[in-house]
Amino acid sequence: MKRRHQRSALALLTAAGTLGIAAPAVAVPAATGTVVTGGTPLNARSGPSATSPRTGAVPNGSAVSIVCRLAGQFISGTVTNTGYWDRLADGSYVSDAYIRRGPGDIPKCPSATRMPAVTGSWMLPVTAGLVSGFRTRQRPTHDGVDLGATRNTAIRSASAGTVIRVVCNVSRGTCDVDGSSSLTGCGWYVEVQHAANVVTRYCHMVRRPSVTVGQTVARGTILGYVGTSGASSGPHLHFEVHVGVPATRANAISPIPFLQARGLTIR
Ligand SMILES: [Zn+2]
Known part of the structure:
Protein backbone atom coordinates (compact mmCIF):
# COMPACT_ATOMS: atom_id res chain seq x y z
CA MET A 1 0.00 0.00 0.00
CA ARG A 114 -20.77 2.06 -8.89
CA MET A 115 -17.84 1.98 -11.29
CA PRO A 116 -18.13 0.28 -14.66
CA ALA A 117 -16.71 -3.24 -14.84
CA VAL A 118 -12.91 -3.57 -14.90
CA THR A 119 -10.75 -6.51 -15.97
CA GLY A 120 -7.01 -6.38 -16.45
CA SER A 121 -5.96 -3.21 -18.23
CA TRP A 122 -9.40 -2.53 -19.76
CA MET A 123 -12.77 -1.43 -18.45
CA LEU A 124 -16.16 -0.43 -19.80
CA PRO A 125 -16.35 3.35 -20.38
CA VAL A 126 -19.79 3.53 -18.73
CA THR A 127 -22.18 1.09 -17.07
CA ALA A 128 -25.11 1.06 -19.46
CA GLY A 129 -27.01 -1.29 -21.71
CA LEU A 130 -26.52 -1.65 -25.46
CA VAL A 131 -29.13 0.37 -27.34
CA SER A 132 -27.70 0.11 -30.86
CA GLY A 133 -25.11 -2.28 -32.26
CA PHE A 134 -22.11 -2.08 -34.60
CA ARG A 135 -22.99 -1.94 -38.34
CA THR A 136 -26.41 -3.51 -37.93
CA ARG A 137 -28.67 -4.26 -40.89
CA GLN A 138 -30.67 -1.12 -40.08
CA ARG A 139 -27.57 1.05 -39.59
CA PRO A 140 -24.77 -0.38 -41.77
CA THR A 141 -22.66 2.76 -41.40
CA HIS A 142 -22.89 2.83 -37.59
CA ASP A 143 -19.23 2.26 -36.75
CA GLY A 144 -19.62 1.89 -33.00
CA VAL A 145 -22.01 0.87 -30.28
CA ASP A 146 -24.53 3.08 -28.47
CA LEU A 147 -24.62 2.65 -24.71
CA GLY A 148 -27.74 4.02 -23.05
CA ALA A 149 -26.17 6.02 -20.23
CA THR A 150 -28.01 9.03 -18.83
CA ARG A 151 -26.96 12.64 -19.33
CA ASN A 152 -23.93 13.67 -17.24
CA THR A 153 -22.75 10.10 -16.60
CA ALA A 154 -18.95 10.11 -16.38
CA ILE A 155 -17.25 8.60 -19.45
CA ARG A 156 -14.04 6.81 -18.52
CA SER A 157 -11.07 5.95 -20.67
CA ALA A 158 -11.41 2.23 -21.43
CA SER A 159 -7.66 1.74 -21.01
CA ALA A 160 -4.49 3.74 -20.46
CA GLY A 161 -3.25 5.84 -23.33
CA THR A 162 -2.77 9.29 -24.79
CA VAL A 163 -5.53 11.66 -25.85
CA ILE A 164 -5.02 12.27 -29.58
CA ARG A 165 -8.20 14.15 -30.49
CA VAL A 166 -10.64 16.49 -28.70
CA VAL A 167 -13.12 17.83 -31.23
CA CYS A 168 -16.50 19.43 -31.73
CA ASN A 169 -17.81 17.76 -34.87
CA VAL A 170 -21.25 18.86 -36.03
CA SER A 171 -22.66 19.81 -39.44
CA ARG A 172 -24.04 23.12 -38.19
CA GLY A 173 -24.29 25.06 -34.94
CA THR A 174 -22.31 24.16 -31.85
CA CYS A 175 -21.70 21.08 -29.70
CA ASP A 176 -22.76 22.92 -26.54
CA VAL A 177 -26.44 22.26 -27.23
CA ASP A 178 -28.45 19.09 -27.67
CA GLY A 179 -28.08 17.75 -31.21
CA SER A 180 -30.62 15.99 -33.37
CA SER A 181 -30.92 13.28 -35.98
CA SER A 182 -31.07 15.99 -38.68
CA LEU A 183 -27.39 16.81 -38.01
CA THR A 184 -24.24 14.90 -38.87
CA GLY A 185 -21.16 14.53 -36.68
CA CYS A 186 -20.01 13.01 -33.43
CA GLY A 187 -20.57 16.20 -31.38
CA TRP A 188 -18.01 16.73 -28.67
CA TYR A 189 -15.75 13.72 -28.86
CA VAL A 190 -12.45 12.33 -27.68
CA GLU A 191 -10.04 9.79 -29.13
CA VAL A 192 -7.50 7.94 -26.99
CA GLN A 193 -4.59 6.00 -28.48
CA HIS A 194 -3.65 2.87 -26.55
CA ALA A 195 -0.97 0.19 -26.86
CA ALA A 196 -0.78 -1.70 -30.18
CA ASN A 197 -2.27 1.25 -32.11
CA VAL A 198 -5.74 0.67 -30.73
CA VAL A 199 -7.79 3.89 -30.73
CA THR A 200 -11.04 4.35 -28.80
CA ARG A 201 -13.53 7.11 -29.63
CA TYR A 202 -16.20 8.55 -27.31
CA CYS A 203 -18.93 10.73 -28.91
CA HIS A 204 -21.83 13.10 -28.14
CA MET A 205 -20.48 14.52 -24.87
CA VAL A 206 -22.64 17.07 -23.05
CA ARG A 207 -19.93 19.76 -23.05
CA ARG A 208 -16.30 20.33 -23.89
CA PRO A 209 -14.37 17.20 -22.83
CA SER A 210 -12.42 17.17 -19.58
CA VAL A 211 -9.10 16.23 -21.22
CA THR A 212 -6.79 17.85 -23.76
CA VAL A 213 -4.78 16.54 -26.72
CA GLY A 214 -1.47 15.06 -25.63
CA GLN A 215 -2.69 14.27 -22.12
CA THR A 216 -1.76 10.88 -20.72
CA VAL A 217 -4.75 9.09 -19.24
CA ALA A 218 -5.10 6.05 -17.03
CA ARG A 219 -7.70 3.36 -17.39
CA GLY A 220 -10.70 5.00 -15.70
CA THR A 221 -9.70 8.65 -16.15
CA ILE A 222 -12.85 10.69 -16.76
CA LEU A 223 -12.76 11.98 -20.34
CA GLY A 224 -16.06 13.88 -20.24
CA TYR A 225 -19.73 13.39 -19.57
CA VAL A 226 -22.59 11.81 -21.50
CA GLY A 227 -24.74 14.14 -23.57
CA THR A 228 -26.44 14.27 -26.93
CA SER A 229 -24.36 16.73 -28.98
CA GLY A 230 -24.06 16.27 -32.75
CA ALA A 231 -26.01 13.65 -34.69
CA SER A 232 -27.84 12.22 -31.73
CA SER A 233 -31.49 11.87 -30.79
CA GLY A 234 -30.99 11.52 -27.02
CA PRO A 235 -28.31 11.16 -24.35
CA HIS A 236 -26.06 8.11 -24.82
CA LEU A 237 -22.41 7.20 -25.32
CA HIS A 238 -21.42 6.28 -28.86
CA PHE A 239 -18.23 4.22 -28.41
CA GLU A 240 -15.87 3.08 -31.18
CA VAL A 241 -12.78 0.89 -31.29
CA HIS A 242 -10.26 1.19 -34.12
CA VAL A 243 -7.10 -0.75 -34.86
CA GLY A 244 -4.82 1.74 -36.59
CA VAL A 245 -3.80 5.39 -36.38
CA PRO A 246 -5.51 7.53 -37.46
CA ALA A 247 -8.88 6.03 -36.68
CA THR A 248 -10.86 5.69 -39.92
CA ARG A 249 -14.04 3.98 -41.03
CA ALA A 250 -11.88 1.26 -42.57
CA ASN A 251 -10.15 0.32 -39.32
CA ALA A 252 -13.23 0.39 -37.05
CA ILE A 253 -13.96 -2.95 -35.41
CA SER A 254 -16.90 -4.07 -33.31
CA PRO A 255 -16.30 -3.08 -29.67
CA ILE A 256 -18.34 -6.04 -28.41
CA PRO A 257 -15.99 -8.93 -29.30
CA PHE A 258 -12.98 -6.68 -28.66
CA LEU A 259 -14.12 -6.09 -25.08
CA GLN A 260 -15.35 -9.67 -24.71
CA ALA A 261 -11.83 -10.88 -25.45
CA ARG A 262 -10.74 -8.73 -22.48
CA GLY A 263 -13.37 -10.22 -20.18
CA LEU A 264 -15.82 -7.33 -20.48
CA THR A 265 -19.43 -7.83 -21.51
CA ILE A 266 -21.76 -5.13 -22.78
CA ARG A 267 -25.30 -6.18 -21.91
ZN1 LIG B 1 -23.90 5.61 -32.25
Whole structure:
Protein backbone atom coordinates (compact mmCIF):
# COMPACT_ATOMS: atom_id res chain seq x y z
CA MET A 1 0.00 0.00 0.00
CA LYS A 2 2.69 2.46 1.02
CA ARG A 3 4.81 1.93 -2.05
CA ARG A 4 1.83 2.83 -4.25
CA HIS A 5 1.80 6.30 -2.76
CA GLN A 6 5.04 7.24 -4.45
CA ARG A 7 4.40 8.66 -7.90
CA SER A 8 6.11 11.12 -10.20
CA ALA A 9 5.28 14.80 -10.12
CA LEU A 10 3.73 14.46 -13.59
CA ALA A 11 1.39 11.73 -12.39
CA LEU A 12 0.33 13.90 -9.46
CA LEU A 13 -0.31 16.82 -11.77
CA THR A 14 -2.53 14.67 -13.97
CA ALA A 15 -4.30 13.29 -10.94
CA ALA A 16 -4.91 16.77 -9.54
CA GLY A 17 -6.51 17.76 -12.83
CA THR A 18 -8.78 14.74 -12.65
CA LEU A 19 -9.72 15.54 -9.07
CA GLY A 20 -10.61 19.08 -10.02
CA ILE A 21 -13.51 17.96 -12.20
CA ALA A 22 -16.74 18.34 -10.32
CA ALA A 23 -18.92 15.26 -10.09
CA PRO A 24 -22.30 15.88 -11.69
CA ALA A 25 -24.27 15.01 -8.58
CA VAL A 26 -24.32 17.53 -5.74
CA ALA A 27 -22.62 15.93 -2.76
CA VAL A 28 -23.33 17.11 0.76
CA PRO A 29 -20.55 16.19 3.23
CA ALA A 30 -21.67 13.93 6.07
CA ALA A 31 -18.43 14.19 8.05
CA THR A 32 -14.99 15.69 7.95
CA GLY A 33 -11.72 13.99 8.72
CA THR A 34 -7.97 14.39 8.52
CA VAL A 35 -5.63 12.30 6.40
CA VAL A 36 -3.02 10.55 8.56
CA THR A 37 -0.49 8.54 6.61
CA GLY A 38 2.71 9.38 8.43
CA GLY A 39 4.11 11.19 5.41
CA THR A 40 3.22 10.15 1.89
CA PRO A 41 0.02 11.35 0.18
CA LEU A 42 -3.01 9.09 0.41
CA ASN A 43 -4.15 7.74 -2.93
CA ALA A 44 -7.68 8.61 -4.02
CA ARG A 45 -9.28 5.95 -6.20
CA SER A 46 -12.29 5.61 -8.44
CA GLY A 47 -13.69 2.73 -6.37
CA PRO A 48 -13.40 1.22 -2.87
CA SER A 49 -10.25 -0.82 -3.54
CA ALA A 50 -6.49 -0.29 -3.88
CA THR A 51 -6.80 -1.92 -7.31
CA SER A 52 -9.34 0.66 -8.54
CA PRO A 53 -7.91 3.26 -10.93
CA ARG A 54 -6.06 6.00 -9.09
CA THR A 55 -7.69 9.40 -9.51
CA GLY A 56 -5.44 11.56 -7.35
CA ALA A 57 -3.68 11.90 -4.02
CA VAL A 58 -4.52 13.74 -0.82
CA PRO A 59 -1.55 15.08 1.21
CA ASN A 60 -0.90 13.86 4.75
CA GLY A 61 -2.60 16.23 7.21
CA SER A 62 -5.23 17.45 4.75
CA ALA A 63 -8.84 17.87 5.80
CA VAL A 64 -11.30 15.83 3.75
CA SER A 65 -15.07 16.07 3.41
CA ILE A 66 -16.67 12.63 3.47
CA VAL A 67 -19.98 12.21 1.66
CA CYS A 68 -20.67 8.53 2.33
CA ARG A 69 -18.87 5.21 2.64
CA LEU A 70 -18.75 1.83 0.92
CA ALA A 71 -17.45 -1.55 2.00
CA GLY A 72 -14.49 -2.57 -0.13
CA GLN A 73 -10.96 -3.91 0.21
CA PHE A 74 -9.78 -4.40 3.82
CA ILE A 75 -6.86 -2.09 4.59
CA SER A 76 -4.57 -1.96 7.63
CA GLY A 77 -3.78 1.74 7.96
CA THR A 78 -2.22 4.19 10.36
CA VAL A 79 -5.52 5.11 12.05
CA THR A 80 -7.42 1.83 12.00
CA ASN A 81 -7.93 -1.46 10.17
CA THR A 82 -11.10 -1.42 8.09
CA GLY A 83 -12.78 -2.44 4.88
CA TYR A 84 -14.65 0.86 4.63
CA TRP A 85 -13.73 3.43 2.01
CA ASP A 86 -14.87 7.05 2.24
CA ARG A 87 -16.28 8.80 -0.79
CA LEU A 88 -15.13 12.40 -1.09
CA ALA A 89 -17.05 15.28 -2.62
CA ASP A 90 -15.36 14.78 -6.01
CA GLY A 91 -16.58 11.17 -6.22
CA SER A 92 -13.22 9.54 -5.45
CA TYR A 93 -12.63 7.07 -2.60
CA VAL A 94 -9.97 6.94 0.11
CA SER A 95 -9.45 4.14 2.60
CA ASP A 96 -11.00 5.01 5.97
CA ALA A 97 -7.99 3.26 7.55
CA TYR A 98 -6.00 6.48 7.02
CA ILE A 99 -8.69 8.97 8.13
CA ARG A 100 -8.86 10.39 11.65
CA ARG A 101 -12.33 11.69 12.43
CA GLY A 102 -14.76 12.08 15.25
CA PRO A 103 -17.33 9.49 16.24
CA GLY A 104 -20.58 9.28 14.34
CA ASP A 105 -22.07 7.40 11.46
CA ILE A 106 -21.26 8.00 7.84
CA PRO A 107 -24.13 6.99 5.55
CA LYS A 108 -23.70 4.16 3.08
CA CYS A 109 -23.19 5.35 -0.51
CA PRO A 110 -26.03 4.60 -2.92
CA SER A 111 -25.05 1.74 -5.19
CA ALA A 112 -26.12 3.57 -8.36
CA THR A 113 -22.72 5.28 -8.45
CA ARG A 114 -20.77 2.06 -8.89
CA MET A 115 -17.84 1.98 -11.29
CA PRO A 116 -18.13 0.28 -14.66
CA ALA A 117 -16.71 -3.24 -14.84
CA VAL A 118 -12.91 -3.57 -14.90
CA THR A 119 -10.75 -6.51 -15.97
CA GLY A 120 -7.01 -6.38 -16.45
CA SER A 121 -5.96 -3.21 -18.23
CA TRP A 122 -9.40 -2.53 -19.76
CA MET A 123 -12.77 -1.43 -18.45
CA LEU A 124 -16.16 -0.43 -19.80
CA PRO A 125 -16.35 3.35 -20.38
CA VAL A 126 -19.79 3.53 -18.73
CA THR A 127 -22.18 1.09 -17.07
CA ALA A 128 -25.11 1.06 -19.46
CA GLY A 129 -27.01 -1.29 -21.71
CA LEU A 130 -26.52 -1.65 -25.46
CA VAL A 131 -29.13 0.37 -27.34
CA SER A 132 -27.70 0.11 -30.86
CA GLY A 133 -25.11 -2.28 -32.26
CA PHE A 134 -22.11 -2.08 -34.60
CA ARG A 135 -22.99 -1.94 -38.34
CA THR A 136 -26.41 -3.51 -37.93
CA ARG A 137 -28.67 -4.26 -40.89
CA GLN A 138 -30.67 -1.12 -40.08
CA ARG A 139 -27.57 1.05 -39.59
CA PRO A 140 -24.77 -0.38 -41.77
CA THR A 141 -22.66 2.76 -41.40
CA HIS A 142 -22.89 2.83 -37.59
CA ASP A 143 -19.23 2.26 -36.75
CA GLY A 144 -19.62 1.89 -33.00
CA VAL A 145 -22.01 0.87 -30.28
CA ASP A 146 -24.53 3.08 -28.47
CA LEU A 147 -24.62 2.65 -24.71
CA GLY A 148 -27.74 4.02 -23.05
CA ALA A 149 -26.17 6.02 -20.23
CA THR A 150 -28.01 9.03 -18.83
CA ARG A 151 -26.96 12.64 -19.33
CA ASN A 152 -23.93 13.67 -17.24
CA THR A 153 -22.75 10.10 -16.60
CA ALA A 154 -18.95 10.11 -16.38
CA ILE A 155 -17.25 8.60 -19.45
CA ARG A 156 -14.04 6.81 -18.52
CA SER A 157 -11.07 5.95 -20.67
CA ALA A 158 -11.41 2.23 -21.43
CA SER A 159 -7.66 1.74 -21.01
CA ALA A 160 -4.49 3.74 -20.46
CA GLY A 161 -3.25 5.84 -23.33
CA THR A 162 -2.77 9.29 -24.79
CA VAL A 163 -5.53 11.66 -25.85
CA ILE A 164 -5.02 12.27 -29.58
CA ARG A 165 -8.20 14.15 -30.49
CA VAL A 166 -10.64 16.49 -28.70
CA VAL A 167 -13.12 17.83 -31.23
CA CYS A 168 -16.50 19.43 -31.73
CA ASN A 169 -17.81 17.76 -34.87
CA VAL A 170 -21.25 18.86 -36.03
CA SER A 171 -22.66 19.81 -39.44
CA ARG A 172 -24.04 23.12 -38.19
CA GLY A 173 -24.29 25.06 -34.94
CA THR A 174 -22.31 24.16 -31.85
CA CYS A 175 -21.70 21.08 -29.70
CA ASP A 176 -22.76 22.92 -26.54
CA VAL A 177 -26.44 22.26 -27.23
CA ASP A 178 -28.45 19.09 -27.67
CA GLY A 179 -28.08 17.75 -31.21
CA SER A 180 -30.62 15.99 -33.37
CA SER A 181 -30.92 13.28 -35.98
CA SER A 182 -31.07 15.99 -38.68
CA LEU A 183 -27.39 16.81 -38.01
CA THR A 184 -24.24 14.90 -38.87
CA GLY A 185 -21.16 14.53 -36.68
CA CYS A 186 -20.01 13.01 -33.43
CA GLY A 187 -20.57 16.20 -31.38
CA TRP A 188 -18.01 16.73 -28.67
CA TYR A 189 -15.75 13.72 -28.86
CA VAL A 190 -12.45 12.33 -27.68
CA GLU A 191 -10.04 9.79 -29.13
CA VAL A 192 -7.50 7.94 -26.99
CA GLN A 193 -4.59 6.00 -28.48
CA HIS A 194 -3.65 2.87 -26.55
CA ALA A 195 -0.97 0.19 -26.86
CA ALA A 196 -0.78 -1.70 -30.18
CA ASN A 197 -2.27 1.25 -32.11
CA VAL A 198 -5.74 0.67 -30.73
CA VAL A 199 -7.79 3.89 -30.73
CA THR A 200 -11.04 4.35 -28.80
CA ARG A 201 -13.53 7.11 -29.63
CA TYR A 202 -16.20 8.55 -27.31
CA CYS A 203 -18.93 10.73 -28.91
CA HIS A 204 -21.83 13.10 -28.14
CA MET A 205 -20.48 14.52 -24.87
CA VAL A 206 -22.64 17.07 -23.05
CA ARG A 207 -19.93 19.76 -23.05
CA ARG A 208 -16.30 20.33 -23.89
CA PRO A 209 -14.37 17.20 -22.83
CA SER A 210 -12.42 17.17 -19.58
CA VAL A 211 -9.10 16.23 -21.22
CA THR A 212 -6.79 17.85 -23.76
CA VAL A 213 -4.78 16.54 -26.72
CA GLY A 214 -1.47 15.06 -25.63
CA GLN A 215 -2.69 14.27 -22.12
CA THR A 216 -1.76 10.88 -20.72
CA VAL A 217 -4.75 9.09 -19.24
CA ALA A 218 -5.10 6.05 -17.03
CA ARG A 219 -7.70 3.36 -17.39
CA GLY A 220 -10.70 5.00 -15.70
CA THR A 221 -9.70 8.65 -16.15
CA ILE A 222 -12.85 10.69 -16.76
CA LEU A 223 -12.76 11.98 -20.34
CA GLY A 224 -16.06 13.88 -20.24
CA TYR A 225 -19.73 13.39 -19.57
CA VAL A 226 -22.59 11.81 -21.50
CA GLY A 227 -24.74 14.14 -23.57
CA THR A 228 -26.44 14.27 -26.93
CA SER A 229 -24.36 16.73 -28.98
CA GLY A 230 -24.06 16.27 -32.75
CA ALA A 231 -26.01 13.65 -34.69
CA SER A 232 -27.84 12.22 -31.73
CA SER A 233 -31.49 11.87 -30.79
CA GLY A 234 -30.99 11.52 -27.02
CA PRO A 235 -28.31 11.16 -24.35
CA HIS A 236 -26.06 8.11 -24.82
CA LEU A 237 -22.41 7.20 -25.32
CA HIS A 238 -21.42 6.28 -28.86
CA PHE A 239 -18.23 4.22 -28.41
CA GLU A 240 -15.87 3.08 -31.18
CA VAL A 241 -12.78 0.89 -31.29
CA HIS A 242 -10.26 1.19 -34.12
CA VAL A 243 -7.10 -0.75 -34.86
CA GLY A 244 -4.82 1.74 -36.59
CA VAL A 245 -3.80 5.39 -36.38
CA PRO A 246 -5.51 7.53 -37.46
CA ALA A 247 -8.88 6.03 -36.68
CA THR A 248 -10.86 5.69 -39.92
CA ARG A 249 -14.04 3.98 -41.03
CA ALA A 250 -11.88 1.26 -42.57
CA ASN A 251 -10.15 0.32 -39.32
CA ALA A 252 -13.23 0.39 -37.05
CA ILE A 253 -13.96 -2.95 -35.41
CA SER A 254 -16.90 -4.07 -33.31
CA PRO A 255 -16.30 -3.08 -29.67
CA ILE A 256 -18.34 -6.04 -28.41
CA PRO A 257 -15.99 -8.93 -29.30
CA PHE A 258 -12.98 -6.68 -28.66
CA LEU A 259 -14.12 -6.09 -25.08
CA GLN A 260 -15.35 -9.67 -24.71
CA ALA A 261 -11.83 -10.88 -25.45
CA ARG A 262 -10.74 -8.73 -22.48
CA GLY A 263 -13.37 -10.22 -20.18
CA LEU A 264 -15.82 -7.33 -20.48
CA THR A 265 -19.43 -7.83 -21.51
CA ILE A 266 -21.76 -5.13 -22.78
CA ARG A 267 -25.30 -6.18 -21.91
ZN1 LIG B 1 -23.90 5.61 -32.25
